Amino acid sequence: MSERDFIPVNIAVLTVSDTRQLDDDKSGQVLVDRIKNAGHRVAARHILPDDRKQIADQLRTWCGDDGIDVILSTGGTGLTGRDVSVEAHRDVYEKEIDAFGTVFTFVSMQKIGTSAVQSRATGGVAQGTYLFALPGSPGACKDAWDEILVKQLDYRHKPCNFVEIMPRLDEHQRRK
Numbered sequence: 001m002s003e004r005d006f007i008p009v010n011i012a013v014l015t016v017s018d019t020r021q022l023d024d025d026k027s028g029q030v031l032v033d034r035i036k037n038a039g040h041r042v043a044a045r046h047i048l049p050d051d052r053k054q055i056a057d058q059l060r061t062w063c064g065d066d067g068i069d070v071i072l073s074t075g076g077t078g079l080t081g082r083d084v085s086v087e088a089h090r091d092v093y094e095k096e097i098d099a100f101g102t103v104f105t106f107v108s109m110q111k112i113g114t115s116a117v118q119s120r121a122t123g124g125v126a127q128g129t130y131l132f133a134l135p136g137s138p139g140a141c142k143d144a145w146d147e148i149l150v151k152q153l154d155y156r157h158k159p160c161n162f163v164e165i166m167p168r169l170d171e172h173q174r175r176k
Contacts, residue, residue, distance in 0.1 A: 009041070011040050011069065013031050013072050027075065044065075050085075051084070055085055059071060071131045077121055086122050103148055111139070128169040
């Protein structure tokens with residue numbers, strides 16, 4: 001059996017913050033650097049304030065863009081009143097990837113112990129696009145990428161990965 005070839009995917013990065021700009025967006029930059037180092041393409045990058053409607057609108061816009069396969073947001077997954085990224089993501093999801101949050105919590109527990117319970121990291125699918133809401137800390141973005149996403153976004157990863165089912169994510173819309 002021959003090895004699979006790497007398939008680069010187009011990934012958009014959304015930082016959710018009331019205070020960050022591109023020049024001090026450490027978490028967004030961690031994701032951009034890891035995306036590029038893995039051989040993928042950064043299709044878009046944006047910073048928005050902690051506003052549920054604005055976040056959901058941006059996610060929908062990117063989901064409708066054929067040049068974007070995956071959306072990673074960072075920030076707004078905590079428990080405070082301003083943390084609305086999870087709600088915005090769920091406003092957009094057609095299907096939630098429940099195990100993403102579970103696996104992220106497992107990874108986080110090994111790094112930060114029981115403080116991992118404060119994260120609401122989530123993943124889902126909408127319009128044939130994968131979406132993941134990650135915490136706003138650079139360490140959490142590294143953990144999510146290094147322990148989960150770099151593997152699941154690599155077509156060569158076995159026994160299965162997100163890339164191999166990407167063409168079928170929106171098959172329900174094509175059925176006659």
